[in-house]
Amino acid sequence: SVNEKKFKANISSWGCTSFILLSKLCDHDEGYLVNDSCVVEVKVSVRNGIKILEDQETGKLIDFRGLGRVEKTLVPFLEEVCSSYPSLLECHKKRSRMFIQCAFTALGRLLRFLKTTKAKDMTHDACKRLQLLWEELETFKFDLAWLEPHVQLVLVTKKRSGRVDRLREYVEMWENEMKRRRDYVAAAEVDLEAAKRDLAKAEEEFKIDMETELGYPLP
Incomplete structure (x- = not known):
């Protein structure tokens, strides 16, 4: 059975x-x-009402070169790189429209992050965000040989800057310690000079001729 x-x-x-x-x-x-x-x-179900790829900020989607609808804010970044790297437009033409939309949205979001984020803003959370965007983009199998070295450099640079920050704190700590010790030495030198003066005065008051007979008093 x-x-x-x-x-x-x-x-x-x-x-x-x-x-x-x-x-x-x-x-x-x-x-x-x-x-x-x-x-x-296998049964796959998708809940109605889910607006895939909709921009959470503006909710505006526009057509991108006839390939699909993507967030309006991403189009300038996509136009810029696709003009320089036309192969990006060719590699997914045989894919479904939904796949293409997801792929170019992932690419656009990474480009927007790189274009709108300054080096000084690369906090730990920002690095995690960049890493996530990169990993998501990799799943779409674009030819990213032109972009990967730059992304990895940004991530490595942040790690190096973290080490630099730690070393800077270490140097600052020792500078503060040296200042504290110099202040201590300066105070000790003042005390030393005062002690020397007291010693000289005391020696002067009790100075005697070592060859003088001690003797004794008579009535």
């Missing part, structure tokens, strides 16, 4: 929340294979 198993990711006993071993898949007692056949039925 043919057994049926309904897979649900949130039900571990009937679903499969992660990859399974091939040995488990081939084990007939597990019920995945029946008569050396495994039938997989």
